[in-house]
Amino acid sequence: MRRTATLWGATISVTVAVTGAALFAQAPARFGFGRPATPQEIAAIDIDVMPDGRGLPPGRGTSAEGAVIYAAKCAQCHGKTGTEGPNDILVGREPRTGFQFAQNPKLPHTIGNYWPYATTVFDYVRRAMPPTAPGSLTDDEVYALTAFLLHANELIAVDAVMDQSTLARVVMPARQYFVPESRPAPPKPRP
């Protein structure tokens, strides 16, 4: 009886070892699911723009061109001059010194006083604005609107041309105040 049990035990453990190895097979280096993406289908939806200008398309625009488009397609929600709302306030440089958003709850966050990168304006407007027809603006229109908003925020000259090479070089005053996550590792108090 005892011997049988031991034999059975041995047999079972051998079986487990063998099937166990088979069940938890090493994952392959690649499964081969999915298919290669074509350059055309990548280009069709690769619309992001990076702070160094990577991703900016050809095209150009000025503040004067942008003003016309802004009045027709944006002002109804963001105000005649970008300061009136009703939706997000886009224009405003106050306070000109320091970065007092934590102290002053009334201070609106605008492109001029809060946005750290100019490329974000192009990227966001092209993908999401106007909400009634997102993705409807041409690249030239987006460059022009970006120029209009940057000039309204006193960040570029009235005749500056925004394009693939100039936009990423626009200096944003708020840039210096942004710090990446640096909270002390818990359990120290983490703001």
Place this chain on the structure above:
Amino acid sequence: MKVTRRDLLAGAAGAVVLGKTTRAQTRTPVDPTKVRGTPTSAMGQRARTATPQRLVRGNISSTPHQDLMGIITPSDLHFERHHAGVPEIDPANYSLLIHGMVDRPMVFSLADLKRFPSVSRIHFLECSGNLGRVAGPETTPGLLAGLTSTSEWTGVKLATLLKEVGVQPKATWLLAEGSDAAVLTRSVPMAKALDDALIAYGQNGEAIRPEQGYPARLFLPGWEGNASVKWLRRIEVSDAPFMTREETSKYTEPFANGTARMFSFQMDARSLITYPAFPNTLEPGWVEIKGIAWTGAGKIRRVEVSTNGGATWAAAELQEPVLSMAHTRFRHLWNWTGGEAVIMSRAVDGTGYVQPTRAELLKLRGPGTAIYHMNPITGWVVQATGNVIYKQEPWG
């Protein structure tokens, strides 16, 4: 008012006369042991008298924590936040493109994603703006902190897909992009992508809800909800963050020291008493104080409850199993003998981090700081009448 048999019969007769025989309008039979019940059905529904609802405010809707038990949020009560509505996506046409700094740019259909090895994990998802900070006394738990929900998420590990496309050595970040009308984008550090990030297509045993990203979304356990991009259509691998609008203009926190923090992904420990709360009324006697606690740092180690406005604290009971980065149910028995009392809870996570007071947070953040990552201790006032109201605290 007492409901009589005659009322019920009249109600039933009325329904028949009007030809309305839907289940919702059928009155409860007086004695269910004397009437045959409704037959089986292809799709179950809640009891007619159980009617939890999300609280809808503009483009967010919040989970009614006061109506829930345990730790799983029913999928149809999972909170919503979207920037341009819920898109309608045909799963047959869905595809996920992964490109950029990879050896093989690839396109995966939904069927492809489901062929890869899958995992299921129970995790909370919390919007980083989850505090009703100008909340009045008539604030419910759902209104106060209803932008957190817990589900079992099923999908493929993002690491599995990244291995499939071959991430190049220089890559440190990736961009996740949704196919909603906001074409929402967030940058995600490669370390998180290779650690526990999922491309999720399942929620609580079925397909993800449209509001949650159907047919597939990114899911980053323990991190602010906005980064878990829904309706995921594209991942671009790169060597720097993309600085999208949602990680610069929004989802950054100004500090009292004149800086603003970006990429503050992790949600810190928090707890919420869900009963008793507004609008409950208590009778003197034993009360089971119930609530949920959660942390993006891992597991909740301890929840403490005070019934005297924070003068003393007692350890609450935690419902096992306590899961990592998931709501954890806590309970504490309290004998309310009458008189006004302030009840509060605070969470301690596995790292030893203690949920801060509002005053502690404000000192570091300043009164003008953004709504993001506010996890203060909150409480409820049990008035001498037994009415429970939210314990209001000034913001600045």
